[in-house]
Amino acid sequence: MLTVTGVCRSAGARWILDDVTCAVPAGSLVGLLGPNGCGKTTLLRIVARLAAPEVGRVTVDGDDVATLSRTTLARRAALLAQHADTDLDLTVIEVVLLGRTPHRRSRWADSAADSAAATDALARVDLDGYADRRWHTLSGGERQRVHLARALAQQPRLLLLDEPTNHLDIGHQLHLLHLVRRAGITTLAALHDLNLAAMFCDTVVVLAAGQVVAAGAPAEVLTPHLLADVYGVHADVAAHPTTGRPVITYHPPAS
Amino acid sequence: MAIRRGLGTGTLLGMLLAGLVGSIGAAVTIGPADISVSTVWAVVADRLGFVDADVPLLREHIVWRLRLPRVLGAAAVGGGLAGVGAVMQTVTRNPLADPYLLGVSSGASLGAVAVLVVGLGGGVAALTGGAFAGALAAFAVVVAVSGRRAALAPTRVVLAGVAVAQLCAAGTSFVIIWVADPHATQSLAFWLSGSLARVDWTSLVWAAPVLAAVLILLAAHARTLNAFAFGEDAAASLGVPVTRVRWLLLVATALLTAALVAVSGAVGFVGLILPHAVRFLTGADHRRLLPAVVLAGAIFLVWVDTAARSLFAPRELPVGVLTALLGVPAFVVLLRRREARG
Numbered sequence: 306m307l308t309v310t311g312v313c314r315s316a317g318a319r320w321i322l323d324d325v326t327c328a329v330p331a332g333s334l335v336g337l338l339g340p341n342g343c344g345k346t347t348l349l350r351i352v353a354r355l356a357a358p359e360v361g362r363v364t365v366d367g368d369d370v371a372t373l374s375r376t377t378l379a380r381r382a383a384l385l386a387q388h389a390d391t392d393l394d395l396t397v398i399e400v401v402l403l404g405r406t407p408h409r410r411s412r413w414a415d416s417a418a419d420s421a422a423a424t425d426a427l428a429r430v431d432l433d434g435y436a437d438r439r440w441h442t443l444s445g446g447e448r449q450r451v452h453l454a455r456a457l458a459q460q461p462r463l464l465l466l467d468e469p470t471n472h473l474d475i476g477h478q479l480h481l482l483h484l485v486r487r488a489g490i491t492t493l494a495a496l497h498d499l500n501l502a503a504m505f506c507d508t509v510v511v512l513a514a515g516q517v518v519a520a521g522a523p524a525e526v527l528t529p530h531l532l533a534d535v536y537g538v539h540a541d542v543a544a545h546p547t548t549g550r551p552v553i554t555y556h557p558p559a560s
Numbered sequence: 561m562a563i564r565r566g567l568g569t570g571t572l573l574g575m576l577l578a579g580l581v582g583s584i585g586a587a588v589t590i591g592p593a594d595i596s597v598s599t600v601w602a603v604v605a606d607r608l609g610f611v612d613a614d615v616p617l618l619r620e621h622i623v624w625r626l627r628l629p630r631v632l633g634a635a636a637v638g639g640g641l642a643g644v645g646a647v648m649q650t651v652t653r654n655p656l657a658d659p660y661l662l663g664v665s666s667g668a669s670l671g672a673v674a675v676l677v678v679g680l681g682g683g684v685a686a687l688t689g690g691a692f693a694g695a696l697a698a699f700a701v702v703v704a705v706s707g708r709r710a711a712l713a714p715t716r717v718v719l720a721g722v723a724v725a726q727l728c729a730a731g732t733s734f735v736i737i738w739v740a741d742p743h744a745t746q747s748l749a750f751w752l753s754g755s756l757a758r759v760d761w762t763s764l765v766w767a768a769p770v771l772a773a774v775l776i777l778l779a780a781h782a783r784t785l786n787a788f789a790f791g792e793d794a795a796a797s798l799g800v801p802v803t804r805v806r807w808l809l810l811v812a813t814a815l816l817t818a819a820l821v822a823v824s825g826a827v828g829f830v831g832l833i834l835p836h837a838v839r840f841l842t843g844a845d846h847r848r849l850l851p852a853v854v855l856a857g858a859i860f861l862v863w864v865d866t867a868a869r870s871l872f873a874p875r876e877l878p879v880g881v882l883t884a885l886l887g888v889p890a891f892v893v894l895l896r897r898r899e900a901r902g
Contacts, residue, residue: 348612
């Protein structure tokens, strides 16, 4: 369970986040939506304590993240950042084992529990047999799944995803969110694609100019009216033929 | 990489360690006076008090006073610089980082020159002390300029290091021209491009504790350094206290670099090239990389220094000239491999 209460953060004279309050109930997948620059990434960074709020507080399972040690927080919450790439020549299992950093007992060796958690995490993202592949030989979709495995190896109670499907083809986008869903961990995910959000999220929170403008089930929130207000687009919303979830079709801008 | 899988960490490190001991033993026998390996071991065993060997005094003097400290100095400087380079490249996330990135070597030069000018003489102890003080002063200035928010953001530190290095270099040139003592200028020039000719037991005893302490500290952070692979935010979200670790490692590596530069001058390219070369063998995991790179750097500099003092004997090349001659082609190969990898 994640709660964000009255969080404010400024950059110069502008509020990036202006009194943001929202919650992610235990076990649910909540989509964080909104146009570019609305504060999604900043909110995720504050939850992960990579940035501090000027006002307000964030709690994970009842504890204020500001009072937790970095290690304790890293055992509770794992972050998938937007462009996490490396120059180094690492293997897949080495990347996944990084997720064991907050759990390690020894400064030097990986424990049996570390190896088991890493192998299990690889299986949970459908990458069994990839352990010895080199990072720079993987496709973008595979890399994101390795990052997800690294996050799962952290054995967190909360997953924070910052636009995890960026630059992936549609097959990998669906697969990645399916894997996140299947992991069953409380998740807050910043997403760009509204149809993906509608398909996978239990609830969505819409940010615009640093403020929460709507929150609730996708079918209640993602209305033509809201899309016009927040994104300035003209769109129709229909029900998906099999899932009943909202499906958005956009109209070209009037010329 | 095939080698990396085929060869266990223990085997690789064992081979490198044996290689280092063998290299030191062999390098001591090379020189104008013909001295056999058995003589070398006899002298060492005698000096350490294990046996009472009967070696002629002159030979004992050559081995114990001249060659052994120099070869051990080469091993210490090569190993230390290679280890520092590997850590700097990770902490600053900059593949071009080397131990001199933070102005330490330029500060050392200025410190040594200042000692000459102030008139404390050109003695080894005074030069070494001046260089060490200058190196630490330069690093302190870099930190003061860049660490406004105590976070030591890598880009700011690197930029400040470049600026301070330029300033110190300008200061050094100015002093050399101003003093205009050809003897001092010559001895300095030789030292500035890096040379192990001045290494004796005093400077070794001085640098060894710093080397040992810093290497132990780096080894203790090997797993933590791995967490920096995807950047500082990723490391922080894995529970690493990024700012504290960066401070600790930058200060420790600056201290070691200062100690090494005071001993040998600024030997170039070892700290830049060796980490890249060894990564091809070990992969990027610092638990394999760090011990391997320290041993490989030590072996490398032992042999390069042996070549520097014997190739054109009795004339001696500054070892820094040879490391650059070897380092630049290695650098080009490295760039091509990176390109090929995309």
